[in-house]
Amino acid sequence: MLDVCLLGTGGMMPLPYRWLTALMLRSQGSSLLIDCGEGTQIALKEKGWSAKPIDVICFTHYHADHISGLPGLLLTMGNAERKEPLLLIGPKGLERVVGALRTIAPELPFEIQYHEIKEAEEELRIGTYVIYAYRVNHNILCYGYKVSILRAGKFQLEQAEQLKIPKKYWNRLQKGETIVDGEQRYTPEMVMGKTRRGIHVAYCTDTRPTDSIEKYAKDVDLFICEGMYGEKEKEAKAKEYKHMTFGEAAYLAKKAQVRQLWLTHFSPSLTHPEEYMEEVRKIFPRAKAGKDGMSTELYFIDEEV
């Protein structure tokens, strides 16, 4: 199961009625945050979720509205007596930018680890999460993220019995271990069925539509995509500032055949995103305008409740 919360839906600047865009994911006691603008820690607290179990923070880019909340969040995690290391992931410059911001948060009771993304596409396995970073197209270096919870195949009991694999090894094989017992060598493949569909969330803000987004959003359970402007007439402005209109995001969702689309990162001038959703749903029906604190639980297919 994966808990998903869109903590805020604003772009550029935080507003009294709209937090800055950030996404929080929770699975098996480990939380992952994407972006952390001014106020993200308050949005999180408002939601009733804790900052302490955040093990990973991914940054799309280093415009202030996506990272200015970091020093405060780090201190709050410190005050909550987090001891475990925190991994930060982001484009080139990560350590320099975070280092600068830590001028006002120099002392923390936990270690900060850095992973700077160097390639156009990267895959990382961090605990329960598989994180795919993919380059998008903004006016500074910017990445989108896909986060997956993978799911192994089913344990094939009959096959295990047939191959006479000792019962004491079953559990370890199921966990992916290869076991050597004397001359015998047992591998997970011998007893595990075909990999099953996992849970997949794709996220991008501050970008024009790109092939990379389509590739990583392909068939995901939830696609969270920026929609800076509601009006179709603002496409020229969207192109100039390297953002998207709602319509462009909807076309992306349609091409990627995602299961559900949430729009976010609204311009401060866009006060009623809902007004544009009818048009969006003509392009892609399973679309929602994001709302601060909007959340859902995503399950493995046969676990759905």
Next chain:
Amino acid sequence: MLDVCLLGTGGMMPLPYRWLTALMLRSQGSSLLIDCGEGTQIALKEKGWSAKPIDVICFTHYHADHISGLPGLLLTMGNAERKEPLLLIGPKGLERVVGALRTIAPELPFEIQYHEIKEAEEELRIGTYVIYAYRVNHNILCYGYKVSILRAGKFQLEQAEQLKIPKKYWNRLQKGETIVDGEQRYTPEMVMGKTRRGIHVAYCTDTRPTDSIEKYAKDVDLFICEGMYGEKEKEAKAKEYKHMTFGEAAYLAKKAQVRQLWLTHFSPSLTHPEEYMEEVRKIFPRAKAGKDGMSTELYFIDEEV
């Protein structure tokens, strides 16, 4: 007239129901802000006040809860197309700390000027404001501020006539100019009466009680003082972390004979400051527990409405 707004009343970390402590002053179209933690720009917008006319920001010290909102505020002021320079005032390290934070706000359409406080007490005249910075006692270098709007004496019409000062110079003399006309030299002192009482606000957070606070809070119209803890029993903790209890703040107010006291910078664990105010008012009756967005207008004595 001086507009005063206590934008937030929290210490340490911003909470869903409490912004971080910051004070905004407005007079004659020029705004002055003291401290700027995460979310201060949202609190300002919630109040309906604009960030654009902020000409001066004073920092008490560089703990994150007093400065983490700066990059976002600067960008918002830039987005509002501010062009005039902005003066930042703060303890030693100002340019280094702000420079580091500007890593995420590098491009602004206005100049930033710095005044680093070097002495234990300093006085600055910036436009309509007279700003007094005074060293207080925290676990890092920290200053309190007194902000005054001074008021000249009344123009002495009879005296001007008696001294045969040409009428065309009256206005300039009233504004403080000295005029030389041939062999004649006219000075403001010749026509201006005794200086009248101005408007005075003193502010301090993150400190133990000090003589400097008492000196600068002496007889002010409004004294805004930290009160991290409500309970008298927390005096030991207050001493350890270099903060104050409500009672200690009230004694300070009493000794300084201020006209009004507002408490602020409450610990996140202090959810109902009001509960402790009865005790506070036994020490100093004209005391209020600060509330986010609490504001007042202070007038010159005979201008009161």
